[in-house]
Amino acid sequence: MPLEVRTTSTLSEAASLLQAERTARFLAGGTLLMRAVNEGDVSFSTIVRTTDPAFGRMRAAGGRIELGAGVTMAQILASRELAFLHPVARAVGGPAVRTMATVGGNLFAAHPYGDFATALLALDARLQLASGFGVREMALEEFLQARERGPRQLVTAVSFERPSDPTAFRFRKMTRTHPKGAAVVTIAALVPASGGRVSAARVALGAMAAQPIRARAIERALEGRPLTAEGVAAAVAAAAREGDPPTDALASAWYRRRVVGVVLRRLLLGEV
Ligand SMILES: Cc1cc2nc3c(=O)[nH]c(=O)nc-3n(C[C@H](O)[C@H](O)[C@H](O)COP(=O)(O)OP(=O)(O)OC[C@H]3O[C@@H](n4cnc5c(N)ncnc54)[C@H](O)[C@@H]3O)c2cc1C
Numbered sequence: 001m002p003l004e005v006r007t008t009s010t011l012s013e014a015a016s017l018l019q020a021e022r023t024a025r026f027l028a029g030g031t032l033l034m035r036a037v038n039e040g041d042v043s044f045s046t047i048v049r050t051t052d053p054a055f056g057r058m059r060a061a062g063g064r065i066e067l068g069a070g071v072t073m074a075q076i077l078a079s080r081e082l083a084f085l086h087p088v089a090r091a092v093g094g095p096a097v098r099t100m101a102t103v104g105g106n107l108f109a110a111h112p113y114g115d116f117a118t119a120l121l122a123l124d125a126r127l128q129l130a131s132g133f134g135v136r137e138m139a140l141e142e143f144l145q146a147r148e149r150g151p152r153q154l155v156t157a158v159s160f161e162r163p164s165d166p167t168a169f170r171f172r173k174m175t176r177t178h179p180k181g182a183a184v185v186t187i188a189a190l191v192p193a194s195g196g197r198v199s200a201a202r203v204a205l206g207a208m209a210a211q212p213i214r215a216r217a218i219e220r221a222l223e224g225r226p227l228t229a230e231g232v233a234a235a236v237a238a239a240a241r242e243g244d245p246p247t248d249a250l251a252s253a254w255y256r257r258r259v260v261g262v263v264l265r266r267l268l269l270g271e272v
Pocket of ligand 1: 025026027028029030031032033034035069070091092093094097100101102103104105106107108109112113114115116153154155156180181182183
């Protein structure tokens with residue numbers, strides 16, 4: 001089937017095209033979309049792409065970080081200001097994938113992918129969404145919860161607060177193949193401490209549900225506790241009750257529930 005590629009010079013034109021043609025798909029880095037094309041997916045016959053410079057723009061210097069949805073993992077790895085996100089970007093595929101894979105595309109990547117989205121969830125990111133009617137903001141968590149049900153929208157940018165203490169941001173991905181396998185479990189956490197005790201932690205889990213999720217039982221169990229073996233024990237126990245992990249070729253749901261607490265304990269205690 002012929003495939004039409006429409007290139008727009010602005011994000012708003014791209015959003016209007018996507019809205020007008022419900023089966024059109026947006027092309028970012030193409031690491032997933034072009035694979036679908038090559039595998040003969042005929043559910044769409046139009047691809048929309050944009051050359052709008054805003055799509056790949058980063059504002060990483062200040063307290064509020066803004067990443068255009070077209071920013072790639074390689075761009076993040078090249079930014080000194082985003083050093084705290086380098087372990088996250090490095091966890092996405094191999095070097096060839098990272099050259100193309102975008103922040104926005106990661107928000108749509110189905111299980112077991114979505115490592116960057118998991119980190120953004122722990123950072124409480126907000127999205128800018130464009131439609132033919134204009135631009136609106138939405139919390140990433142709300143977006144992910146509705147991702148499978150809602151209409152496809154164009155994500156133009158992502159923004160979040162820079163952690164005041166970069167060491168409070170933690171990320172760990174467990175895989176079966178190294179160095180670039182897909183996730184058995186991914187955990188991102190922001191664990192600010194005040195007087196040696198955790199205050200207002202945010203923890204997100206990847207590969208523990210159909211999409212990345214906030215782990216509220218873990219967050220509650222960490223509140224007011226020190227990051228010691230004893231202090232994190234309740235959070236580690238709570239981890240097995242979070243989410244609804246899928247069974248796939250990488251791991252069973254049972255295994256994911258068994259292992260998530262182990263990964264969480266290592267992440268919180270800084271163990272290898
Ligand atoms: C070999 C290989 C290894 C991989 N390893 C990992 C991994 O370890 N971790 C991981 O998380 N992912 C991995 N991925 C998946 C993928 O590369 C990443 O998730 C990547 O970030 C997707 O971004 P993209 O720009 O390539 O998306 P695309 O392929 O361009 O798009 C993917 C989907 O998202 C939609 N989309 C993209 N951008 C937008 C936007 N701004 N607004 C609206 N819709 C949009 C597209 O229409 C399409 O449906 C891997 C993929 C491959 C092929």
